Amino acid sequence: MKNFLILSILSFFCLTNCTSQAGTERQMGSSSKTEKDTSENNRYSWLQSYEPDNMLVNRIPVPKGFVRMKVTKSSFADWLRHIPLKPGNPEVMLYNGSPKSNQTAQAAVLNIDVGNEDLQQCADAVMRLKAEYHFSKNEPARIHFRFTSGDPAEYSQWIEGYRPVVKDNKVSWVKKASKDRTYKGFRSYMNAVFRYAGTSSLTKEMNYKSPSKMQPGDVFIKGGFPGHAVIVMDMAVDTVSGDKLFMLAQSYMPAQDIHILRNPDEENTPWYRIPEGEWLHTPEWTFKVSDLKSFTVE
Secondary structure: OOOHHHHHHHHHHHHOOOOOOOOOOOOOOOOOOOOOOOOOOOOOOOOOOOOHHHEHHHHOOOOOOEEEOOOOOOOHHHHHHOOEEOOOOOOOEEOOOOEOOOOOOEEEEEOOOOOOOOOOOHHHHHHHHHHHHHHHOOOHHHOEEEOOOOOEEEHHHHHOOEEEEEEOOEEEEEEOOOOOOOHHHHHHHHHHHHHHOOHHHHHHHEEEOOHHHOOOOOEEEEOOOOOEEEEEEEEEEEOOOOOEEEEEEEOOOOOEOOEEEOOOOOOOOOEEEOOOOOEEEEOOEEEEHHHEEEEOOO
16 A cells, blocks of 8 residues: 555654754752633643643743743644643653653653654654644644655645555555544544654745744754754743743654753753854754744744
8 A cells, every 4th residue: 555665764754853962951940930820721632631730831930020922812822831731840751651861851841642652753742732733723724744755744634534645656645534523533643744754844844933033833943864843832021121031842752751941051940042142052952043943824
């Protein structure tokens, strides 16, 4: 049914898009409380339980003198800000239930499953969050990505029962199943995307963004083999100077819990300053400032 060569190549691309770099290790300290936000949980279809106290916006306060950046209600930026975190600061776990070898990179861990296969790595976590947001808003037409081969992978086709078939090094979509709008079907679609897409394909779908115009939901991404991607989860603004801070999250290789990153250049904080130079240092990867990109606005 499937062309073995192209699937092998695509699988290789998927497995090699997140090779590690060395990073600096820091420790998180305690922080003051913030005003509680009690938004409802109807956006998080993957949650088994819901505790407003554990939402990112309630768990991670802004530094003194800063306020959270205003975002449009129900936007992707707002959705990211209200993602729940696991209680405390638990270990980052791999897809197979083992702890990640490096337990110094995270400031918190998102309360979202990683699956039981080695699929949801770095770019995959970015795509997962973006797709989950649109799924929660019943916007199937806005859930679409491209495989590393360049061929489109649209969720709206998956809903109608079409599945990718490889022939002569090309991917076509053939009707093979009944219509399926369930969350289980959505996750099956995402697993197919995870298998055959990665940083190389995702970076081509995104647009360059000036750091001065950064918004939550933007992505620092280095496409390639190896490559890496981290997503901007939240931002804050100095009420006097207008200086901005941002917060990052990543998955990595092997597939692992999505986690909020510590700032390796400043102790006791997950907040990053807009870089003044050419480089952005994260615990396990160094990006160029010019690696910032955003999703296309539809």
